[in-house]
Amino acid sequence: MVPEIDVVSFKKRLDARAEGKDDFFVLDVRNPNEQQIALVPGTDKLIPVSELAARIDEIKSQIDKEILVYCRSGGRSGMACGILAQAGFKSYKNVAGGTLAFSDLVDPNMQKY
Numbered sequence: 001m002v003p004e005i006d007v008v009s010f011k012k013r014l015d016a017r018a019e020g021k022d023d024f025f026v027l028d029v030r031n032p033n034e035q036q037i038a039l040v041p042g043t044d045k046l047i048p049v050s051e052l053a054a055r056i057d058e059i060k061s062q063i064d065k066e067i068l069v070y071c072r073s074g075g076r077s078g079m080a081c082g083i084l085a086q087a088g089f090k091s092y093k094n095v096a097g098g099t100l101a102f103s104d105l106v107d108p109n110m111q112k113y
Contacts, residue, residue, distance in 0.1 A: 002081040004096040005068060011106045013068070014042045024066040027059065029080040030099075037113045038099045040070060049076040049083070056087045063089055070095035070102075072113070 005013075016022040026042055028035055029049040044062075047055050049071070059067070067084060069077040069092060077094045084092045095102075103110040 002078045003093045004074075005093040006096050007101045007105050010068060010070075010095050011102070014040075017042065024068055025059070025062040027067055027069045027080065028071070029069055029076050030071050034072060034113065038103070038111050040099065040102060040110075049080045052080055052083045053087075056083070060087075066091040066093065068093050068095055071098045073098045073100050 013022050013024065014026075017024065026040065026044045028040070028043045028046045029052060030046070031048050032046065035043075035046050045059060047058065067089060069080045069084070071077040071080075074094055074096050077098060081092050081094050097104075099110060100112060103112050
């Protein structure tokens with residue numbers, strides 16, 4: 001079972017990080033065209049889940065941080081958490097519901113697709 005964080009808690013943590021009160025890494029595993037439609041402010045890196053295993057070295061410097069992973073609805077980010085686990089990452093969470101839930105519960109101005 002992949003650990004999860006709900007979007008309301010995710011937003012609270014993003015706000016705390018912006019104030020210097022929290023430290024974690026935000027990974028978007030959607031495709032670049034999806035990020036152009038809807039982007040969660042505070043995203044640190046975009047690596048499509050289909051490329052994550054091959055590009056894992058790009059985020060190895062974050063291995064000691066908690067990684068919060070999101071996609072459109074939570075499916076791909078759940079798979080990405082599995083890839084992170086196989087690569088030796090110990091702390092990661094799937095953002096449950098992805099950008100769809102973020103739009104519904106946090107930012108109604110975020111475009112859905």
